[in-house]
Amino acid sequence: MPQSIDLIPQQDTEIVRQSKLIRTSTVLTIFFLVVTSVVAGYYFVRIATLRSSVNSNNRRISEARSRIESLSAIEIEARNLDARVRVLREIYSSRNEYSVMLDEFLRRVPESVEVSSLNVSVNNTLSIDGTATDYLAISSFVNSLLEEKFEEDNVNGIFTEAVLNSVTLNPQTNEADFFMVVTFDPTKLKEIQQ
């Protein structure tokens, strides 16, 4: 088997090895330097762009503020108007227009029934005292109150429940006195909506 004999002197081998090391380390560190420089450059440009954008925004803010301050009189008037309109909308949306309900109620009272007193409560109920010619008239009254589509009805389903609390036959007049509580739907009584 042939033997290879290294005839290069030891000193030259060392020089070659050192030269390789220098070259490799130079390439590597320059590569890292380039990569780091690119990244640093990116951040430099990014920060400069962001700072410029923030400064530009601050200038816009400053200009807008000075323009707004010069229009403070109209701003105050607009805010006052807005506040009043908001409150009015709130009040109108919550108030009951009882003219609609009273009109609708009286239309539904049959001729055979006489309502002697009516009391509207804040809990959306009507307490009704009255007299009817007979029991059937009371039944007819209750039915017409709860009828969804009454013949001349403008507001369907305004009365949602009618509870007959008492019925007493008056022996002298032979008429039936009654007391009932009727619940109405307040959403049907709100004309001006928000």
Added chain:
Amino acid sequence: MNLNNLKETVVNFIVPIISLLVTVLLLLLGIFPSISKVPELEAEQTTTGDRATLLEAKVVKLEKLLDFKTTVEENSNLVSKVLISEPQIPELLTQITEVAEISGIKITRMGYSFGSVSPISSLDNAEFETVLVSLGVDSDFESAINFLENLENAARLVNTDVFRFSPSTSADSENLYEFTFTLSSQYLVVDSQAVTDSPIEVDVTDASFVTFMDKLKGLKFYEPTVDDTVDAEELTNEEVNEAATGASETSSTSGTTGTGTTPQ
């Protein structure tokens, strides 16, 4: 000897050493601080951008309002008549009396009291106040409906809270009923300030706003003069509530600090 070796090594590795130093400097002084700085600047850019956009939108809105200055003033004037700033009780009672006269009903008693202060859900730190009016009238059904309608269509805001009726006890009141109404009229002190950074939400050209203002314009304006005003007694809230519930009749002489009753 060693020093010479070191010098030689440094000279040989001068490029990698300088590159490494510059890389480290770039990392320490450039990249690492930037990593934390960029998100801060991005957040600042977003914040200032949003604020600038908001303020510019406000400027556009204010300039539009300036173009519609006459409309804004007319609308402000209108809503100030509907929702007034002060109780103006004589004017309120006169309006109610005029409405009653127009509707053909006869006032038998009238008293007022100051109601509770109510918070406004759509406005922060704002409250409206209320004047309560207890009103007794003799009327037939048709006139009572007319009265309620006219009251609902009156420009100064008057709400009917509750009402009741029973047969009239007056001698000359055949087919008449004795109605008792509890009315409330709200008033609101508005004293807005210009807040530069806060947006303005009112838009006088918005369809729903225009529709609402048109409805207000359709209301009937009663503008009583001082000579027209009527006196009525001031009642306590309990007396107004009693009149409303019918628990006990409100006496026309039961006022606490009233100026006397003037039945119409």
